[in-house]
Each structure stands twice: as structure tokens, then as C-alpha cells.
Amino acid sequence: MSLIPVTIITGFLGAGKTTLLNRILKDNHHKQRIAVIENEFGEENIDSNILVQDDAEQIVEMSNGCICCTIRSDLVTALTRLADKRRNGDINFDRVVIETTGLADPGPVAQTFFLEDAVAKDFMIDGIVTLMDAVFAMQQLDEYEQARQQVGYADRLLISKTDLVSAEEVELLIARLRRINPHASIHTVDFGRVPVAEVLDLRGFNLSSKVEVDMDDHTHRHDHDHPPHHDHECGPDCACSHHLDDINSFVFHSEKPFDPDRLNDFFDRMITLYGPQMLRYKGVLYMKGADRKVVFQGVQQLMGTDVVEKWEEKHAPESKLVFIGKNLPRTIFMEGLHASLAD
Structure with missing residues (x-):
């Protein structure tokens, strides 16, 4: 049996993770049953209108056949329980989406799939998707290491709320994100509306001969042991x-x-x-x-x-x-x- 693909959705508080997740769960075009593992400390919950309430073991089956599991212990327990129920025919799903809390470092979540044999035998990471709030992203990147880590681990970066800032501010944010992570592709999203293909089936952790690197900003190489070197003249707003x-x-x-x-x-x-x-x-x-x-x-x-x-x-x-x-x-x-x- 092939491994179950897992998408990790991360991003700072208020960036729109749950909005995106609700969009994915309501989108019937992908024809997939999705199990969602949601950290209970999230600032917003999955839309209760699409849930069939059943509190047994904190696993909830949705009206569209998807599954929701709220983490009350640890991730390994949640994943292995889902896999066991799937094997036993109690529940049915095609993939898993994990929504982390806004202050989460995605590193330990990603490592779980490599270090824990009980998880690795059933699951594989498909990709890490990070949402950024265009209004507050620059400040969050300045102030919080978790925000910078979320960008660094990403296979795809989605920028929300771009309608609330100027085009120049969006370009400055994109330039900064590319310097931090040239591997991730960058897209803007409007109230969570994004093609599911831009979130699922990224194959970001597959070993393949295709390496996507955005070279646009690699004249800006910042090293901690050398002052930053620029191949251009920086203005006051650079x-x-x-x-x-x-x-x-x-x-x-x-x-x-x-x-x-x-x-x-x-x-x-x-x-x-x-x-x-x-x-x-x-x-x-x-x-x-x-x-x-x-x-x-x-x-x-x-x-x-x-x-x-x-x-x-x-x-x-x-x-x-x-x-x-x-x-x-x-x-x-x-x-x-x-x-x-x-x-």
C-alpha cells in the first residue's frame, strides 16, 4: 500500500491558515477525502457547519467524508490512530493536512515523518505550505524567529491580504521571502481562494532531479560572518x-x-x-x-x-x-x- 501524503500548513497568527483549510475542505473538485489534524490552540476552528459532530476519541467525521482530529496528545499518537482506523476500515481518507499553531516551528513536525518508524511506515510529507499576512509579515519576520523558520522550511509561500497594502510593499515582501528561501514558489491568495493544486501534491520532499531555485535575488547574499554584499546600489527603501x-x-x-x-x-x-x-x-x-x-x-x-x-x-x-x-x-x-x- 502506498504511503499517505501529508501537507503541513503553517503560518503566523491571522495569516489565514484556517480560512485556506476550510476552502480546501469545501472544494469538491479534488475528489479526495482529507483527514485534518488541527492543533487545538489555533485562533480559529474549522467551520463547524461542515462537521458531523461526534466527540468519540476527538476524531470527527465530516459530512463530505473528510476527517478532523484535534491534537490533545502528540502528533505521533494522532497519526498512528488515524492510520489504524483507516486500516481497520473504520474511516476512509486519501491524504492528511496538518494545521500548526501560529507560533509553531515546523521543523519538529517535519522531522516526525523521518524519525518515527510508526509514522514513516504509513505517511510521507508532500509539502510544507506557509501563509504570510502581507500587512504584518515584515514586522513578524523582524520580531519572531518562528516566522522566519516557517518561511525557511516552506515548499510554497502564500501571501494573503495583499489588497490591504501597496504593490510596492508586496514586492518588497516577495524580495525578502526569496532571499530567505529561493526554493519555495510564491503565490498571492484572496480570502483563502487558491487552486488546490497549489497546496496539495507539491512533492516537495520527493527525491527528484528537479530543483527549483529562484535566482532573482541571489546577488543579495547575507552571511553572518561577513557584511552583506550587494551587486547594486541600495536606496533608503531597499x-x-x-x-x-x-x-x-x-x-x-x-x-x-x-x-x-x-x-x-x-x-x-x-x-x-x-x-x-x-x-x-x-x-x-x-x-x-x-x-x-x-x-x-x-x-x-x-x-x-x-x-x-x-x-x-x-x-x-x-x-x-x-x-x-x-x-x-x-x-x-x-x-x-x-x-x-x-x-
């Missing part, structure tokens, strides 16, 4: 001149192959030294003597690799890696990666 986020990103690109032993040693050292700070990292690797692409993806200290298709003849082999983390020493990473290339 976003990068005011917000030096502790969570940011950098990209490594090379057309030279890696030496496998050197690269393994490098990753072992970096994960040992900086693992908790490495929120998301992924890439496609060109390895010496190999005619196939090697892909990798990691969350903090947990990393997986796979060998995929052959390099296309019309495209020269190349490596492309993206790292998103908290105060990662870009210089050490870049020099180490260069040193891991084959002679």
Missing part, C-alpha cells in the same frame, strides 16, 4: 538594507564533478557542526565517473540521497545545491564544496 535575516539561503553551482569521498566527508562535517541550523537543503549532484544524476534532500541532521536518470546529452552535467538555514557560514560551505570537487 528591503535588503533594513532586514538582515538570521535565516537566509545560498546556492552553489558548478559544472565540475564532485569527488564522492570528499563530498561525503564534507556533508558529514557540516551536518555534525551545523545540522540543527540547516533547515532545508537539496540539490542535484554531478559525481565523478557517474553517468546518472544524484539527488539529495535534507531537513536539519536528516539527509537522503538517490541515484536517478542519466544526464541528457544536450545538457552538460552540472551540480546545483541550495541551503536554507539559520546563521549558516556561507563562506565555509562554499569553500568546502569547492574543495570537494574532483581534481
